[in-house]
Amino acid sequence: MEKKNIDWSNLGFGYIQTEKRYISNYKDGAWDEGTLSGDATVVINECAGVLQYAQTVFEGLKAYTTDDGHIVTFRPDLNGERLEASARRLEMPVFPKERFVQAVTEVVKANEAYVPPYGSGATLYIRPYMFGSNPVIGVKPASEYQFRIFCTPVGPYFKGGAKPLTIRVSDFDRAAPRGTGNIKAGLNYAMSLHAIVSAHEEGYDENMYLDPATRSKVEETGGANFLFVTKDGKVVTPKSDSILPSITRRSLVYVAKEYLGLEAEEREVDLSELEDMAECGLCGTAAVISPVGKIVDHGREICLPSGMADMGPVTKKLYDTLTGIQMGRIQAPAGWIHVIR
Numbered sequence: 296m297e298k299k300n301i302d303w304s305n306l307g308f309g310y311i312q313t314e315k316r317y318i319s320n321y322k323d324g325a326w327d328e329g330t331l332s333g334d335a336t337v338v339i340n341e342c343a344g345v346l347q348y349a350q351t352v353f354e355g356l357k358a359y360t361t362d363d364g365h366i367v368t369f370r371p372d373l374n375g376e377r378l379e380a381s382a383r384r385l386e387m388p389v390f391p392k393e394r395f396v397q398a399v400t401e402v403v404k405a406n407e408a409y410v411p412p413y414g415s416g417a418t419l420y421i422r423p424y425m426f427g428s429n430p431v432i433g434v435k436p437a438s439e440y441q442f443r444i445f446c447t448p449v450g451p452y453f454k455g456g457a458k459p460l461t462i463r464v465s466d467f468d469r470a471a472p473r474g475t476g477n478i479k480a481g482l483n484y485a486m487s488l489h490a491i492v493s494a495h496e497e498g499y500d501e502n503m504y505l506d507p508a509t510r511s512k513v514e515e516t517g518g519a520n521f522l523f524v525t526k527d528g529k530v531v532t533p534k535s536d537s538i539l540p541s542i543t544r545r546s547l548v549y550v551a552k553e554y555l556g557l558e559a560e561e562r563e564v565d566l567s568e569l570e571d572m573a574e575c576g577l578c579g580t581a582a583v584i585s586p587v588g589k590i591v592d593h594g595r596e597i598c599l600p601s602g603m604a605d606m607g608p609v610t611k612k613l614y615d616t617l618t619g620i621q622m623g624r625i626q627a628p629a630g631w632i633h634v635i636r
């Protein structure tokens with residue numbers, strides 16, 4: 296298969312239209328068989344449920360080329376499971392996870408020319424999403440839905456090395472107690488936009504959100520979970536019902552325990568504990584881990600001992616091991632690598 300003529304290592308993180316997308320429609324209580332389409336345009340009624348009441352959920356994962364030339368995705372079954380949970384919470388029909396993995400496989404195969412070569416640092420970002428498509432004016436769930444997956448090639452997240460981020464403790468919340476913080480829904484992002492724009496205006500890279508009930512515990516950023524390394528070398532990740540269960544974070548905790556022999560615990564992390572941390576990183580599909588160098592809580596500045604020049608040593612080991620597993624250089628746990636071709 297001839298690759299597209301794209302300057303892979305200079306790609307940014309933007310939308311580039313590829314040839315095929317997957318589409319399945321839900322009507323009269325059932326999903327149709329699904330198809331690949333060349334049409335990148337969605338046509339829906341002006342009163343569609345998604346447009347009026349934001350009934351939409353999504354996922355994000357990547358396909359890439361391993362060092363032995365296979366095209367693979369990383370733990371897509373977990374994305375399928377999470378989309379099922381997100382859909383249930385918003386009263387949407389479940390698109391079964393087995394079909395989800397099959398659809399991801401089909402759409403990546405159909406866009407093989409856009410899967411970046413090994414070593415370029417670029418990947419094919421895969422965006423599955425689902426939305427209420429029929430007219431809804433009284434507040435209730437839609438009765439018809441569309442599930443789609445498109446792909447877009449994206450560049451290496453860190454061009455010229457991972458620069459540690461400066462983040463601030465936000466005065467806004469991203470989720471409500473017992474709300475929708477634990478599902479991947481567009482509505483959580485809509486409400487984070489003002490907070491991130493104002494963080495950027497004030498010179499911060501990201502917001503640290505606190506638990507919405509007491510505002511005393513660390514939750515996550517707008518699109519990534521936290522991972523801390525304590526000064527005595529323990530990996531700690533915040534536990535909360537309003538955090539999105541990141542697949543990257545769960546995989547890193549497994550790697551910490553099973554590959555690196557580190558102690559790891561998921562527990563509540565109090566804001567006052569930040570001074571005890573040696574390293575801090577943000578975990579998500581896009582960057583795997585972005586190191587954090589400084590956290591600003593209003594007047595209080597916490598400078599992580601790992602500094603502003605590089606990733607901390609434990610973060611770096613975690614990053615190298617997980618990306619090594621993903622790229623086929625290190626033996627993966629059973630079921631983590633889904634081979635597409």
Ligand SMILES: *Cc1c(COP(=O)(O)O)cnc(C)c1O
Binds near residue numbers: 515543580581
């Ligand atoms: C998608 C997402 C993450 C990261 O999850 P991954 O499965 O690791 O990509 C973290 N937090 C939020 C709010 C997210 O939407």
